[in-house]
Amino acid sequence: MKEKILVENLVKKYGDNTVLNNVSTSIKEGDVVCIIGPSGSGKSTFLRCLNRLEEPTSGDIIIDGAHLMDKTTNINQVRQHIGMVFQHFNLFPHLSVLENIMLAPMDLKGSPKKEAEEQATKLLETVGLADKKNMYPDNLSGGQKQRVAIARALAMNPDIMLFDEPTSALDPEMVGDVLNVMKKLAKQGMTMVIVTHEMGFAKEVANRVMFIDGGNFLEDGTPEQVFNNPQHERTQDFLDKVL
Ligand code: ADP
Numbered sequence: 103m104k105e106k107i108l109v110e111n112l113v114k115k116y117g118d119n120t121v122l123n124n125v126s127t128s129i130k131e132g133d134v135v136c137i138i139g140p141s142g143s144g145k146s147t148f149l150r151c152l153n154r155l156e157e158p159t160s161g162d163i164i165i166d167g168a169h170l171m172d173k174t175t176n177i178n179q180v181r182q183h184i185g186m187v188f189q190h191f192n193l194f195p196h197l198s199v200l201e202n203i204m205l206a207p208m209d210l211k212g213s214p215k216k217e218a219e220e221q222a223t224k225l226l227e228t229v230g231l232a233d234k235k236n237m238y239p240d241n242l243s244g245g246q247k248q249r250v251a252i253a254r255a256l257a258m259n260p261d262i263m264l265f266d267e268p269t270s271a272l273d274p275e276m277v278g279d280v281l282n283v284m285k286k287l288a289k290q291g292m293t294m295v296i297v298t299h300e301m302g303f304a305k306e307v308a309n310r311v312m313f314i315d316g317g318n319f320l321e322d323g324t325p326e327q328v329f330n331n332p333q334h335e336r337t338q339d340f341l342d343k344v345l
């Protein structure tokens with residue numbers, strides 16, 4: 103499979119705090135990678151470096167052949183191919199569900215309104231919220247908001263989706279619906295990098311699990327390898343706490 107994301111010698115420091123300590127990895131088309139690790143270990147920082155929401159201190163990130171750190175690279179163009187979903191949904195409160203999803207294709211790609219609306223309607227069906235299209239975010243549950251946020255990210259037809267703890271802010275009964283939407287995406291072959299504490303989801307859906315601690319990926323393998331036969335004591339300690 104084609105390489106989608108290449109990270110080489112990525113270093114990210116905040117002052118004296120080295121959060122990512124010379125990290126390298128390669129992610130292929132269709133990979134579903136779950137990143138696990140303790141709080142403060144750099145999971146969000148790593149994910150945000152992948153679309154340069156965070157500026158790396160040094161190293162290279164290459165997305166579909168585009169060198170993110172090159173001055174000549176149009177980062178906004180690269181970002182259009184990368185959908186991102188955050189823990190807190192960040193929907194626009196003054197726009198309806200449908201309008202939230204239509205906005206980026208119309209503003210950034212110049213999609214005609216009718217086309218954007220048709221696509222948004224389809225995406226709402228995909229995430230199981232066709233009947234909510236005229237509602238406003240404030241009137242939705244957390245799980246519904248997160249599914250709208252996923253539909254909004256998909257509206258740009260990304261070929262990579264990044265998820266930063268998409269279910270961490272949800273009431274337990276909402277988590278399943280969001281994970282099911284993500285599972286559907288994975289089955290369709292979407293390249294996904296997911297920071298999550300949902301170990302059951304990681305086991306079932308991911309083809310790769312990476313454990314980060316102390317600025318490094320200590321584990322990188324199949325769910326079975328990482329969960330059943332971790333190479334580092336620190337991984338086992340972490341798993342003992344969360345499983
Ligand atoms: P995680 O997502 O794994 O919980 P983060 O990537 O958010 O961890 O943070 C990793 C480390 O980087 C933490 O020690 C955090 O305090 C620090 N950090 C994150 N963002 C900033 C920032 N904008 N300024 C300074 N330190 C930061």
Ligand code: MG
Pocket residue numbers: 145146147266
């Ligand atoms: Mg985080």
